[in-house]
Amino acid sequence: xxxxxxxxxxxxxxxxxxxxxxxxxxxxxxxxxxxxxxxxxxxxxxxxxxxxxxxxxxxxxxxxxxxxxxxxxxxxxxxxxxxxxxxxxxxxxxxxxxxxxxxxxxxxxxxxxxxxxxxxxxxxxxxxxxxxxxxxxxxxxxxxxxxxxxxxxxxxxxxxxxxxxxxxxxxxxxxxxxxxxxxxxxxxxxxxxxxxxxxxxxxxxxxxxxxxxxxxxxxxxxxxxxxxxxxxxxxxxxxxxxxxxxxxxxxxxxxxxxxxxxxxxxxxxxxxxxxxxxxxxxxxxxxxxxxxxxxxxxxxxxxxxxxxxxxxxxxxxxxxxxxxxxxxxxxxxxxxxxxxxxxxxxxxxxxxxxxxxxxxxxxxxxxxxxxxxxxxxxxxxxxxxxxxxxxxxxxx
Numbered sequence: 001x002x003x004x005x006x007x008x009x010x011x012x013x014x015x016x017x018x019x020x021x022x023x024x025x026x027x028x029x030x031x032x033x034x035x036x037x038x039x040x041x042x043x044x045x046x047x048x049x050x051x052x053x054x055x056x057x058x059x060x061x062x063x064x065x066x067x068x069x070x071x072x073x074x075x076x077x078x079x080x081x082x083x084x085x086x087x088x089x090x091x092x093x094x095x096x097x098x099x100x101x102x103x104x105x106x107x108x109x110x111x112x113x114x115x116x117x118x119x120x121x122x123x124x125x126x127x128x129x130x131x132x133x134x135x136x137x138x139x140x141x142x143x144x145x146x147x148x149x150x151x152x153x154x155x156x157x158x159x160x161x162x163x164x165x166x167x168x169x170x171x172x173x174x175x176x177x178x179x180x181x182x183x184x185x186x187x188x189x190x191x192x193x194x195x196x197x198x199x200x201x202x203x204x205x206x207x208x209x210x211x212x213x214x215x216x217x218x219x220x221x222x223x224x225x226x227x228x229x230x231x232x233x234x235x236x237x238x239x240x241x242x243x244x245x246x247x248x249x250x251x252x253x254x255x256x257x258x259x260x261x262x263x264x265x266x267x268x269x270x271x272x273x274x275x276x277x278x279x280x281x282x283x284x285x286x287x288x289x290x291x292x293x294x295x296x297x298x299x300x301x302x303x304x305x306x307x308x309x310x311x312x313x314x315x316x317x318x319x320x321x322x323x324x325x326x327x328x329x330x331x332x333x334x335x336x337x338x339x340x341x342x343x344x345x346x347x348x349x350x351x352x353x354x355x356x357x358x359x360x361x362x363x364x365x366x367x368x369x370x371x372x373x374x375x376x377x378x379x380x381x382x383x384x385x386x387x388x389x390x391x392x393x394x395x396x
Contacts, residue, residue, distance in 0.1 A: 001048035001096060003077050005037045017071055018045055018096070020184060021195060027128035027150075044127045047184030050078065051097045055087050068095060099125055100185065104177040108376030110170040111218045112141055112211040118173050119144065119207075126180040134206070135290025138248045139227060141211040143290045146176060148183075151200040155393050156303040158206040158291065161254040161350065162245040162275075163213025164373040168306040171367065171379075171386045172207040178387070179203070190391060197394050204298060209287055212248035216241050217373065222248070234272050242373060245275035247285055252276050254305070256288035257353035259317065264348035278348055288350075295354060302328070302361040303354050304393055306386060308374050310366035313389075316342035317355040317362070325361040328396045332363070335388035365389055 003014070011034035015022040026034050028044040037043060053064070061084045065072040076084070078094040087093075103125065104118045123131055130147040137143060159168030181187070182194045197203075208214060212227075221228050221239060227248050234250040235241065246252050250272025255264050261282040269277040283289050295303070313336075315321065315329040321342075329340045346352075351362035367382045368374045374382070 001045040001050050002042045003045055004080060005039055005041050005043055006077070006080065007039050009037055009043075010035050011037070011043070014043065014045060017074055017077070018048060018098075020045070020047060021186065021198070023150075023198065024128045024184060028126075045096070046126050046128050047099050047181075048096050049099060049125065050094050053093045053095050055089055055091050055093060057089050059087055059089075060084065064093070064095070070096060098185075099181065102174070102177045102181055104170070104173050106170045106174050106379070108379075109218050110166060111215050112208060115169055115173060115208055116144075118177070119146065122146075122173075122177060122180060126184065129180065134294045135286055137210070137212045137287055138285070139212045139222070139224065143206065143209065143211065143287060145294060146205045146207070148176070148179065148203045148205075149198045149201050151197070151202050153200060153394075154202045154204065154298060154300045154302075156204040156206075156295070156298065156300045157306065157390065157393075158209055158303075158350075159306045160208045160210050160214050161305060162252070162307060162372075163210050163217045163247070164242060164244055165308045166208075166214040166217060167308060167374055167376065167379065167382060168367065168386075169208045169214065171306065171383050172205055174383055175387055175390055176205055176207075190388065192391055192395065194394075201394050203394070204294075204300065206291065206294070209291060210247050210253055213244060213246060216248060217244050230272075235274055241274075243274055245372075246273065246277065247287055249285065250274065250277055251279045251285050251288075253285060253288045254307075254350055255279070255348045256283055256285055257292070257348050257350055258282040259349070259352035259356045260347035264346070282348070291350060292353075300354070300358075300360070302363070302393065303351060304363045304365055304389070305350050306365050306367060308366060308372055308382070309368040309370055311337070311369055311385070312339045312341050312366045314341050314344055314351065314364040314366075315361070317352040318343075320356045320359055322359055322361065325355075325363075328361050328393070329363065331392045331396050332365075332389045335392050336385045338365070338385065338389075 015025045133142040255278035354362040
């Protein structure tokens with residue numbers, strides 16, 4: 001919500017007026033001196049939107065403040081050009097409305113455009129988040145990172161490395177929405193206060209690593225060439241892409257990392273395929289490169305890559321994982337009921353590379369049970385389990 005600064009206003013006053021944590025208000029107005037606001041400038045108030053109200057007979061600012069439970073000065077602030085002693089019936093006032101429910105539109109066709117629309121809304125309502133493009137897919141779609149918080153512990157989450165595991169994307173966007181909502185309303189998630197995490201943790205989320213592949217699974221053949229002809233050829237002429245894991249070029253993005261890549265390549269397809277082809281070399285695809293470059297520059301404390309299915313958590317790689325990895329995964333297992341698996345005969349994955357390069361905790365979290373793509377009817381259980389694991393990643 002945007003408000004126009006009056007003489008004497010400051011960000012501390014706005015935090016008190018709207019009952020918001022001061023740091024969230026400060027970070028929503030980055031680069032502004034919180035104690036020296038320019039009169040007439042616009043300031044951002046997180047966790048609020050503006051609603052229009054049609055004046056009725058007998059309305060005053062005082063009666064409206066009581067009816068809607070609003071501080072009277074918040075009404076003055078949004079209606080600076082209105083004379084409160086001369087309200088005209090039938091004209092409109094602006095009233096602040098606190099956001100108290102999630103707004104992400106979680107549906108069973110959660111394609112790239114839906115995710116982007118949800119992120120746009122979240123950015124508008126919660127401007128203290130930081131959002132940036134870290135790269136682009138083969139077809140040019142932006143791959144975005146969202147950051148929340150200022151802490152020294154840097155926790156990274158990502159989803160939809162694999163196209164037909166797209167359900168991991170709404171899980172992450174849904175959690176982001178719940179997390180932001182709880183922060184601005186100073187509430188808990190699973191009885192855990194989340195506001196302290198803001199200054200303890202920097203949460204990084206890339207909700208959709210493989211947007212071209214996700215859209216292929218959900219929407220079918222793209223219109224653009226050469227992608228339309230190429231995916232048909234890779235898929236042996238079939239227009240059923242429900243089993244497609246790869247990016248639009250037939251490269252499995254989670255087989256792309258330089259962690260014993262040669263061993264993985266020796267047992268996998270030697271050319272583009274709907275799944276498992278690791279590329280002709282490590283880090284050839286723009287999507288895997290974007291995540292690698294983000295990881296190199298970000299100094300993450302730990303990473304969690306969300307996949308489906310199996311209700312297991314892979315947490316080791318060739319003995320490079322530190323002792324704390326086991327302590328953390330045991331807590332993940334406790335809160336979710338998932339089975340921890342230290343080693344598996346698989347290489348070149350994102351968490352493998354992270355563990356090998358940084359010797360820090362890395363996890364592949366396999367949500368759900370069944371056959372991919374999992375049915376959307378499983379979503380409530382997937383979200384509940386992911387929510388528990390993500391919260392544990394913040395407090396452990």
